[in-house]
Every structure is written in C-alpha cells, then in structure tokens.
Amino acid sequence: MSWNEVLNHQSAQERFRRSVERNRLASTYLFVGPPGVGKRTFALKLAEGLLCEANGANDMNPCGGCPACQQVRAQTHPDLLLVSRPKDKNFIPVETFIGDREHRRRRGLCHDIGLKPFRGGRRIAIIDDADFLNQESANCLLKTLEEPPPKSVLILIGTSEQRQLPTIVSRSQVVRFGALTTEEIKRILVQNSIVETEVPIDQLAIASEGSVDLAIMIAEQDVYDFRQALFGQLSTHDPGANEFAKSVVTFVDGAGKDASEKRKRLILVGDFAISFYRQWNHLLCGGQQTGEHGLDQEIQTATERFQGEVNPGCQIASFCIQRTMDMQRHVAANVSSANAVASWLTDIGRICREQPVESVEML
Numbered sequence: 392m393s394w395n396e397v398l399n400h401q402s403a404q405e406r407f408r409r410s411v412e413r414n415r416l417a418s419t420y421l422f423v424g425p426p427g428v429g430k431r432t433f434a435l436k437l438a439e440g441l442l443c444e445a446n447g448a449n450d451m452n453p454c455g456g457c458p459a460c461q462q463v464r465a466q467t468h469p470d471l472l473l474v475s476r477p478k479d480k481n482f483i484p485v486e487t488f489i490g491d492r493e494h495r496r497r498r499g500l501c502h503d504i505g506l507k508p509f510r511g512g513r514r515i516a517i518i519d520d521a522d523f524l525n526q527e528s529a530n531c532l533l534k535t536l537e538e539p540p541p542k543s544v545l546i547l548i549g550t551s552e553q554r555q556l557p558t559i560v561s562r563s564q565v566v567r568f569g570a571l572t573t574e575e576i577k578r579i580l581v582q583n584s585i586v587e588t589e590v591p592i593d594q595l596a597i598a599s600e601g602s603v604d605l606a607i608m609i610a611e612q613d614v615y616d617f618r619q620a621l622f623g624q625l626s627t628h629d630p631g632a633n634e635f636a637k638s639v640v641t642f643v644d645g646a647g648k649d650a651s652e653k654r655k656r657l658i659l660v661g662d663f664a665i666s667f668y669r670q671w672n673h674l675l676c677g678g679q680q681t682g683e684h685g686l687d688q689e690i691q692t693a694t695e696r697f698q699g700e701v702n703p704g705c706q707i708a709s710f711c712i713q714r715t716m717d718m719q720r721h722v723a724a725n726v727s728s729a730n731a732v733a734s735w736l737t738d739i740g741r742i743c744r745e746q747p748v749e750s751v752e753m754l
C-alpha cells in the first residue's frame with residue numbers, strides 16, 4: 392500500500408513529507424481524531440516509510456518490497472514497538488512501559504525504545520489508545536518524552552488532546568485527523584472487502600459519520616435497524632415511552648453472553664445518541680442539514696417542537712449529551728446495563744420535559 396492509498400489526511404502527509412525531507416522529524420507526535428479515521432494506518436505507513444531500507448534517508452515513501460517494509464507490514468520489525476490497551480483492561484498497565492516487578496526499567500517500552508536500532512535506522516514506538524494511560528503510566532512515559540533517545544520516534548494515538556495529560560501534550564507535536572468523507576469510506580469498505588454487509592454500502596457509508604470502525608459496527612442489519620429506531624424514539628423527546636428501555640436492553644443483550652461485549656454495545660448506543668443530539672444541536676444553531684448522517688428526518692421532527700426557540704433546544708441537546716456521556720462512564724465502570732439504561736432514559740425524558748434531573752450516583 393502506497394501513501395496514495397492512505398486516504399485523506401493530505402495535510403498530515405505533506406507535513407511529514409516536509410519534515411522528513413529536511414531531516415527535522417520531531418521525537419514525539421500525538422495523533423488525535425475520531426476513532427476509525429485511519430490514525431493507526433497512517434502511523435504504520437509512516438513507520439514503514441521511515442524504516443524502509445530501499446528509499447533514501449529523506450524519503451518517506453516505503454518501497455513495499457524490502458525485508459524492512461515486509462516486517463513492518465507483518466508487525467514483526469525489531470525496531471517497531473506497538474503498544475495498545477489490552478481488551479480486558481480499562482487502561483494500559485504500567486508494566487507495558489517499565490516492565491513487571493522483576494524486570495523494572497529493564498523491560499517495557501520506555502526501556503526498549505532506548506536500545507540501539509537493530510537494523511541500523513530508527514526505533515519507532517506507536518502507542519495506541521493513549522486516552523487510556525493512567526497517571527502512573529503517563530508519568531513513566533513522560534520521563535522518556537523529556538529525554539527522548541536519539542533516533543527514536545514516538546507516536547501516541549488518541550481521540551482528543553483534552554483526554555491527554557497537559558504535560559504529555561506540551562511535549563508532543565499534535566497532528567489532527569478529521570472524519571473521512573462518504574466517498575472515502577465507500578472506497579475503504581470496497582478495498583477491504585467489507586462490502587458483503589446486510590446494509591447497502593451507500594447507506595452504510597452515509598451512516599458511518601466518517602469512521603470505518605463505525606461502518607463495520609453498523610454493517611449488521613439489526614445494529615443498523617436499532618440505530619434508526621433509537622433516532623426515531625429520541626426525536627419524540629420521550630425516550631422512555633412504549634417501553635423503549637426494554638428494546639434497548641434486548642439489543643444490548645444481543646451482543647452475546649460476554650459482559651464486556653454487552654458493555655461495548657451499550658457504549659455504542661450512547662455514541663448513537665450523542666451523534667443524534669450533536670446533529671440536532673447543529674441544526675438548532677443554524678447549521679445546514681447535510682444528509683451525511685442519514686438522520687435528517689428525525690432531526691427535523693425533533694426540531695419542530697422548538698420552532699423559534701433555539702436556546703431551550705440547544706440547552707436540552709447539550710444536557711442530553713452530558714447525561715449520555717455519564718451513562719457511558721457508568722457502564723465502563725461496570726454498572727449493570729439494565730440499571731444504566733433505565734436511569735439514563737428516565738433522565739433524558741426529564742431533561743426533554745425541562746424537569747430537573749438529580750445527579751445520579753451509581754458508582
């Protein structure tokens with residue numbers, strides 16, 4: 392895959408191209424942007440270009456055929472360190488950075504990045520899920536960022552600067568990644584053979600909100616249909632009506648027996664709701680409907696109640712976003728799905744009726 396195939400993000404490509412040409416690569420980068428827009432793909436392509444043994448030192452285009460390029464693609468290159476949050480953990484364990492108790496500071500990323508490059512070029516570390524660094528891990532990493540080993544490049548990948556410690560942000564060059572266009576999403580889905588979906592690819596690309604991850608998640612018909620039903624229900628401002636809470640719980644239970652899969656699905660439900668309220672807020676604030684998210688009809692319905700009354704609507708939308716993020720936080724902290732859904736929908740209903748909502752203490 393050449394740089395041409397790393398879609399979008401042209402300005403980030405140009406920025407790195409100039410830095411590499413002038414031999415002015417920074418030691419630490421922080422990639423931020425929504426999930427599923429290709430930040431990790433970009434980081435791996437950059438690593439391939441920097442570690443390629445067939446191109447020149449000032450060229451970031453990988454040849455794709457040399458042993459180094461092949462090892463980067465197979466993620467087995469000895470100078471490429473890849474770190475991410477383990478599936479069963481809420482954060483990246485500190486051992487990942489400084490080794491376990493028996494090998495403190497003799498293993499882990501902070502040690503390994505300082506080793507002499509095995510193949511003579513650079514050492515590159517890609518730290519995915521940087522949103523999930525706890526204080527201890529961040530402090531260990533900070534020492535490395537303060538005194539980066541020569542010939543090392545660290546790339547942290549997160550969703551926003553706000554979710555990183557300011558001390559980490561201040562030591563990083565921030566590179567922002569935006570959402571992909573509908574056409575780009577379609578191209579990626581076709582290229583990666585994700586087209587055998589139950590949902591037509593045009594609809595899928597529109598509903599993906601510029602994220603390949605989201606497109607893959609909603610490719611199943613039942614997920615797509617639930618998303619539409621949720622939007623319809625939220626547009627009535629009465630999310631608890633018709634026992635809708637039960638259908639949310641049924642949908643969440645449909646993720647399987649595994650509790651972490653159920654949690655993931657409920658967090659996805661929260662993401663759908665946030666998307667709805669963001670789009671609604673956008674329209675209330677005078678924005679145009681774009682048709683990009685496939686929920687124009689529902690947004691229109693939601694807005695009818697607030698004709699000529701922009702402020703209450705905007706306030707309701709932002710309270711609902713806040714309450715939904717609280718629900719996601721509760722779910723991530725293992726509150727039972729049924730309880731989280733019931734109190735979330737009750738509160739959203741109260742917010743929409745402009746009734747006070749007491750802060751919910753579920754933790």
Ligand SMILES: [Zn+2]
Nearest residue numbers: 443454457460
């Ligand atoms: Zn190569």
